[in-house]
Amino acid sequence: QVQLQESGPGLVKPSETLSLSCTVSGGSINNYYWSWIRQPPGRGLEWIGYIYYTGSTNYNPSLKSRVTMSVDTSKNHFSLKLNSVTAADTAVYYCARVYYETSGSDAFDVWGQGTMITVSS
Amino acid sequence: QSVLTQPPSVSAAPGQKVTISCSGSSSNIGKNYVSWYQQLPGTAPKLLIYENNKRPSGIPDRFSGSKSGTSATLGITGLQTGDEADYYCGTWESSLSAGMVFGRGTKLTVV
Numbered sequence: 001q002v003q004l005q006e007s008g009p010g011l012v013k014p015s016e017t018l019s020l021s022c023t024v025s026g027g028s029i030n031n032y033y034w035s036w037i038r039q040p041p042g043r044g045l046e047w048i049g050y051i052y053y054t055g056s057t058n059y060n061p062s063l064k065s066r067v068t069m070s071v072d073t074s075k076n077h078f079s080l081k082l083n084s085v086t087a088a089d090t091a092v093y094y095c096a097r098v099y100y101e102t103s104g105s106d107a108f109d110v111w112g113q114g115t116m117i118t119v120s121s
Numbered sequence: 122q123s124v125l126t127q128p129p130s131v132s133a134a135p136g137q138k139v140t141i142s143c144s145g146s147s148s149n150i151g152k153n154y155v156s157w158y159q160q161l162p163g164t165a166p167k168l169l170i171y172e173n174n175k176r177p178s179g180i181p182d183r184f185s186g187s188k189s190g191t192s193a194t195l196g197i198t199g200l201q202t203g204d205e206a207d208y209y210c211g212t213w214e215s216s217l218s219a220g221m222v223f224g225r226g227t228k229l230t231v232v
Contacts, residue, residue, distance in 0.1 A: 035221075044123065045158075045166065045209055047221035061218045094165055104153030104213045106221060107171035114165050 002027035004095050004112035012089075012119050018082040022095030022112060029053050029076045033098035035108060036069065036080045038091040046091075050098060051078055085119045092116050124149060125210055127224035132232055137200050141227045143193045143210030149222060153213040155193040157186055160207045160226075169208075170195060200231050 008020040022034070036048040049059035051069040059067045063082070071078040082089060093115055096108040126144040133139040143155065155173050158166040168177050170186035173193065185196040193210055210224040 044225045045211070045223040047223070049220075058220070060220045099168075099171055101172070104215070105172050106213050107154075107156035107168055107211070108158070108166070109168045109171070109177060111165040111167070 002097065002110050004097065004110060006093060006095050006112045006115040008093065008115045008117060010115070010117065012085050012117060013121050014086055014119055015084055018080070018085050018089065018117055018119075020080045020093055020095075020115065020117070021077055022079070023075075023077045024097075025076070029071065029073055029078065033100055033106075034071070034078045035096045035098050037094045037096055037108065038089075039094070039114075040088075040091040048080065048082075048093075087119050090117065090119045123225045124214060124222050125212065125224035127208075127210060127227045129225070130228045130230065132230040133200050135200055135202060135231055138196065138198045139200060139229065140197075141195045141208050141210075141229070143195070143224050145191050145193075145212065147191055148216040149191075149212045149214045150188065150193055151191040152215050155186065155188050156211045157184075157193075157195045158209045158211065159204075160209065162206070166209065197229070202231050205229055205231050 003025045005023045012018045030053045033050045035050050051057050066083050068081040095112045097110040099107040099109040157170040159169050160166040173188040174186040183198045187194050207226045209226045214222045
């Protein structure tokens with residue numbers, strides 16, 4: 001049973017860089033796409049981007065200029081960096097595994113429990 | 122502002138059936154598969170339906186999905202109080218602003 005666990009600082013100051021990590025246990029990170037999704041308090045889900053185990057990425061166009069994702073297959077984890085954060089980036093951040101069978105079939109079949117990130121001075 | 126439109130809320134009595142709609146366009150639902158997620162209060166979303174109408178292992182057949190044109194529907198029969206949750210639809214957006222998109226979510230109340 002694959003499980004995902006996010007880890008992060010909890011609190012980030014405005015204009016600084018948010019850094020999160022997601023550890024994959026119970027399975028391999030290889031041969032899958034992995035994703036970050038966030039949810040502001042009381043609001044809906046927002047897709048941040050994908051990373052393939054090879055390192056190739058695809059980001060939400062609205063966040064692309066501030067997002068960097070990376071993967072470390074030796075440690076079975078992947079990471080998110082979001083720079084120049086503002087209060088609007090306050091949210092629960094989830095990592096998720098991507099189900100992908102064919103073009104346009106994307107779905108998120110395994111989720112981490114989420115980690116709350118607050119942007120405040 | 123979401124590109125997928127869901128009703129903010131639906132309600133039904135225990136044992137009854139409810140449907141939740143998700144309306145999009147030719148560049149998202151019209152071209153790609155739809156997935157549905159259940160988010161119980163204080164928990165992470167859970168995949169209920171993928172590729173329009175397929176259920177992951179462990180999801181009961183009370184949950185069903187369908188798609189027609191640029192709209193999709195999630196159906197839940199035999200409603201239980203434990204089904205009270207937020208439900209989200211998602212799909213790939215194939216326009217210039219390509220990426221995964223979600224509806225704003227529908228709050229299901231079982232009364």
